[in-house]
Amino acid sequence: MFTKLKAYLDSIKARDPAPRSRWEVLLYPGVLALGLHRVAHWLFNAKLFFLARFVNHFSRLLTAIDIHPGAKIGKNFFIDHGFTVIGETAEIGDNVTIYQCVTLGGTNPTNGLGGKRHPTLCDNVIVGSGAQVIGPITVGDRARIGANAIVLDDVPEGATMVGLKARSTLLPAEEWIKEFIPYGTPLSMQCEDEEGNAVDCVEKLESELIAMKAEIAALKAATAPPQGNAQDNARDPVADPVQGALDLGKKSGTSD
Known part of the structure; x- marks a missing residue:
């Protein structure tokens, strides 16, 4: 147990240069929210819905992060700062990073039935500040969602999405992603010319x-x-x- 906790705290230190020790990381609101969510999710699966909701509300009061007890979250998940909302049917893979003021929101089916309403984030995804990822879409492995982007469609593996409504910058992840890109937004981007060819935005x-x-x-x-x-x-x-x-x-x- 302590070995897994140590590995988790080290994974956060690798993505955030601010903390000086693991003890400091333990006080991060995202770490506290994830720990309480593990408890709430266990209660939710045991069909103790009221207790699960109670833990969820206590966590939101303490951290300003609202994670529905039904959300499925993998290992090494990191919410930097807070003010994030994650819906009931959201699924999050391993080594995912989310910055402040992000919503993994759902749609309201016209037939009134439940089901999959929230996004699925695959492994190693980064979601920048203020981004809104809405609906039962899939964000592929190593994809990046830029700050304030609104994503309503599936995101291919390794793509970087920016804008309202979000579009791909056509940056191949394997060429410029070394280990981690803070806020999911690269310093240089590409766009398309009139013929649809990829060109450097600054050069254009x-x-x-x-x-x-x-x-x-x-x-x-x-x-x-x-x-x-x-x-x-x-x-x-x-x-x-x-x-x-x-x-x-x-x-x-x-x-x-």
């Missing part, structure tokens, strides 16, 4: 900026006044409309 923005600067320079050159001496420009009604009007007035007075 830089090329568009260069093209815009060139267009602005061309427009300035097209609208610039003609080069000449100051006297000619002063008499040019296009270059100087006021002086041009005065000159035309003088000519009209002379001709009269």
Whole structure:
């Protein structure tokens, strides 16, 4: 038992550089919430639903994390900070990391029946802060859900999902994931061009900026006044409309 607890605490230290010791990790709200959930889940499986709910409510009061007693959670699960909601039929694999303010929410079947309503997170998934993963979908192994993403469809293995509604950044996990990516959001991303080819987002923005600067320079050159001496420009009604009007007035007075 103590060997498993030690391994669990070490797995959290490997993902979070803040704690100085295992004793400090024991005070993490996510660790306390998971420990109480193990008790609540055992009571739930024993059909002691009221007691399971009581433990669930006590855990939520203590940690600000709401894990339904029916949720199935694997080993080395880590909730960093808290304010997370996990629904009844959610299933979470091994070595999953969830950051603050995440919801693993469910749908309400139109037929009124229960069943699978919440997501399934496979092994080594990371869910960033504020993400909402909704419905009976599956998030594949090693997938990453970026901060504030809203995920409503199945996520392929190794994909990184960002945005509202979440889309894949097309980043192959095996190329850039070494061990752990905090908050599930990589520092560089790829997107698609008009033909659907994968391109680097920063490179695309830089090329568009260069093209815009060139267009602005061309427009300035097209609208610039003609080069000449100051006297000619002063008499040019296009270059100087006021002086041009005065000159035309003088000519009209002379001709009269």
